[in-house]
Amino acid sequence: MTGEMPTVESDSSAVPGTENDLVASVIDGFDGATVTEHATASSATVYHQVSVSVDDWVSVVRKAKNAGFDAFVDLYAVDHFAQAPRYEVGVNLISMENNQRIIISTRVPYDDATVPTLTGVFVGANFYEREAYDLIGIDFPGHPDLTRILLPDEWVGHPLRKDSSVGAIPVQFKAGSVDL
Amino acid sequence: MTDTTDTESAPVEELESDQDPSAPEMSVADQRRATHDMWVSGTEDTYPFAAATDEGAQEMLPQADDPGASMQAGIAVDDDYTSEVLVDPDERQIINMGPQHPSTHGVLRLHLELEGETVRRVKPIIGYLHTGMEKTAETLTYAQGGTNVTRMDYLAPFHNELAYSLTVEQLLGLEVPARASAIRVLMTELNRVASHLLWAATQGMDIGALSMMIYGWREREICLDFFEKTTGLRMNHNYIRPGGVAADLPDGWQDDVTNLIAVVSAGIGEYEELLNENPIFLDRTMGVGVITPQECKEYGVTGPMARASGVDWDLRKAAPYCGIDQYDFDVPLGRHGDVHDRYTVRMEEMRQSLHIAGQIVETIPSGDYRAEDRKVTPPPRKRIDESMEALIHHFKLFTEGINVPEGTAYQSVEGPRGELGCLIVSKGGTRPWRMHWRAPSFAAVQALPVMMTDSLLADVVASLASADPVLGDVDR
Numbered sequence: 001m002t003g004e005m006p007t008v009e010s011d012s013s014a015v016p017g018t019e020n021d022l023v024a025s026v027i028d029g030f031d032g033a034t035v036t037e038h039a040t041a042s043s044a045t046v047y048h049q050v051s052v053s054v055d056d057w058v059s060v061v062r063k064a065k066n067a068g069f070d071a072f073v074d075l076y077a078v079d080h081f082a083q084a085p086r087y088e089v090g091v092n093l094i095s096m097e098n099n100q101r102i103i104i105s106t107r108v109p110y111d112d113a114t115v116p117t118l119t120g121v122f123v124g125a126n127f128y129e130r131e132a133y134d135l136i137g138i139d140f141p142g143h144p145d146l147t148r149i150l151l152p153d154e155w156v157g158h159p160l161r162k163d164s165s166v167g168a169i170p171v172q173f174k175a176g177s178v179d180l
Numbered sequence: 181m182t183d184t185t186d187t188e189s190a191p192v193e194e195l196e197s198d199q200d201p202s203a204p205e206m207s208v209a210d211q212r213r214a215t216h217d218m219w220v221s222g223t224e225d226t227y228p229f230a231a232a233t234d235e236g237a238q239e240m241l242p243q244a245d246d247p248g249a250s251m252q253a254g255i256a257v258d259d260d261y262t263s264e265v266l267v268d269p270d271e272r273q274i275i276n277m278g279p280q281h282p283s284t285h286g287v288l289r290l291h292l293e294l295e296g297e298t299v300r301r302v303k304p305i306i307g308y309l310h311t312g313m314e315k316t317a318e319t320l321t322y323a324q325g326g327t328n329v330t331r332m333d334y335l336a337p338f339h340n341e342l343a344y345s346l347t348v349e350q351l352l353g354l355e356v357p358a359r360a361s362a363i364r365v366l367m368t369e370l371n372r373v374a375s376h377l378l379w380a381a382t383q384g385m386d387i388g389a390l391s392m393m394i395y396g397w398r399e400r401e402i403c404l405d406f407f408e409k410t411t412g413l414r415m416n417h418n419y420i421r422p423g424g425v426a427a428d429l430p431d432g433w434q435d436d437v438t439n440l441i442a443v444v445s446a447g448i449g450e451y452e453e454l455l456n457e458n459p460i461f462l463d464r465t466m467g468v469g470v471i472t473p474q475e476c477k478e479y480g481v482t483g484p485m486a487r488a489s490g491v492d493w494d495l496r497k498a499a500p501y502c503g504i505d506q507y508d509f510d511v512p513l514g515r516h517g518d519v520h521d522r523y524t525v526r527m528e529e530m531r532q533s534l535h536i537a538g539q540i541v542e543t544i545p546s547g548d549y550r551a552e553d554r555k556v557t558p559p560p561r562k563r564i565d566e567s568m569e570a571l572i573h574h575f576k577l578f579t580e581g582i583n584v585p586e587g588t589a590y591q592s593v594e595g596p597r598g599e600l601g602c603l604i605v606s607k608g609g610t611r612p613w614r615m616h617w618r619a620p621s622f623a624a625v626q627a628l629p630v631m632m633t634d635s636l637l638a639d640v641v642a643s644l645a646s647a648d649p650v651l652g653d654v655d656r
Contacts, residue, residue, distance in 0.1 A: 096498075127625075
């Protein structure tokens with residue numbers, strides 16, 4: 001209820017007011033939250049991407065869950081490398097009742113790649129946060145079991161970071177030999 | 181599978197009082213069978229399927245009407261099993277199932293903590309098939325990307341290609357012709373049938389119906405033959421591409437699809453004849469591996485698994501893509517969220533997909549099978565000999581690739597296993613900056629402990645098979 005009205009950048013005006021209302025109610029009271037509307041392959045539906053600060057991350061997601069976005073779909077991380085803040089973490093939620101999708105994302109810098117865990121809000125965030133930790137190297141304090149999930153435990157580095165190059169790790173072929 | 185006191189204490193008179201007095205007396209098992217039905221999405225109508233399951237003599241145990249959400253490992257669901265012999269907690273043993281176990285559908289590994297024969301804790305361990313496909317995607321052009329993504333969920337290659345192509349088209353702002361969209365719907369729906377047939381085969385095999393395996397494979401072969409005739413390959417097709425599809429449907433495809441629909445429909449009837457009244461199959465599936473609607477939403481479980489729990493959510497209805505909303509089809513839903521409901525829902529989904537395919541045979545529009553945008557799709561071979569511009573376009577497209585503007589797009593399709601989503605972050609250029617996949621099997625594997633905890637060891641295999649995880653999709 002405090003703070004400025006959230007800014008809504010929309011490339012389409014065909015959205016019924018109620019749909020925007022639901023998204024606006026989620027970010028109401030969170031300073032600096034921005035909304036972008038994205039079209040989809042289905043002409044009837046759009047989804048909204050909400051960017052929030054990392055301090056508001058858990059509270060916004062919890063508020064979204066209480067507002068009806070109660071189905072957890074996805075959690076992703078992106079390494080933007082040359083941009084600051086460098087890492088983006090986003091969570092994809094559905095409100096089945098209102099047939100709406102929202103992606104709530106936040107950005108964190110390289111020297112503090114830490115995002116509070118969502119496992120307290122959605123237990124399903126467990127595996128997805130482990131994947132983001134494993135491949136991008138985001139730390140999720142409060143996660144019950146933040147271990148590598150796809151790569152072996154002894155793996156060094158986080159391969160989906162942009163400074164981890166393809167082919168950097170030599171692969172040893174054990175079977176047979178080739179005379180060159 | 182549940183505490184037996186419920187069955188014994190269930191007053192038979194009370195159940196009979198609901199019945200028409202003139203009707204023949206129904207046993208408690210038949211009562212249970214009669215309520216084990218499906219209904220049509222958006223209506224209160226029960227699905228006619230119920231008639232096929234209300235006969236037989238299996239004693240089924242009552243299921244709690246409202247199990248409620250148990251956020252931790254299914255403590256309140258009705259497949260909970262209490263060991264009759266008390267086992268000292270110190271004597272619990274952990275056994276390792278997989279990654280080479282034949283019924284783990286690939287290379288899934290499960291840590292099972294057992295108390296006697298009761299599973300008390302489960303931990304799925306994945307990553308044995310991780311090949312870094314999301315990283316590989318960053319090194320491939322958008323034109324090459326299809327060959328990569330089609331190998332993720334190798335049982336639903338068309339769905340992967342479709343999600344990828346739709347996302348790229350979203351970034352390009354490209355419209356595809358109506359015929360291309362219809363071909364895409366036809367191929368993805370037939371792919372759903374092929375995938376569910378393989379699921380039926382392996383589910384039957386895993387719980388002892390070995391002939392089911394042969395039957396499922398037999399009908400799936402007809403689907404794969406049609407895919408091979410259309411795309412040249414039995415799997416990993418790279419047929420649906422940004423801008424449309426790679427080639428038009430082959431001559432005589434209407435006859436092929438009509439024949440496929442007839443043969444597979446007859447096959448589904450055979451499976452139901454084999455399994456619907458099979459006492460062993462019913463005992464192994466009813467009330468086993470229950471997951472509640474709330475748990476589905478918490479864990480990100482979508483698709484047939486969520487619909488078997490009664491979650492009325494199908495992206496083909498909620499966010500229709502490729503004009504799939506023009507076709508008439510129902511969304512079957514279950515009530516109990518057990519293995520048996522997943523079986524009935526998938527069987528009915530196959531029928532609905534065949535129904536969609538039948539409508540496409542009749543209504544497919546004529547026109548181009550891909551967008552005539554030379555920055556995205558290559559010119560016809562003949563034009564290259566005639567036109568310098570066509571030669572340049574062809575050369576640029578296959579050396580440099582498709583130039584995609586900066587932006588972020590997320591697009592999901594209803595795959596055979598649930599919501600299959602593709603997120604592409606583009607910074608301009610011909611290669612994606614980041615490609616993230618929302619894999620339905622990943623969420624399903626995460627929810628396995630909910631289904632398996634406090635059930636019998638033998639039911640682990642039934643629950644796992646009913647989740648239908650594809651490890652290529654889980655690990656990517």
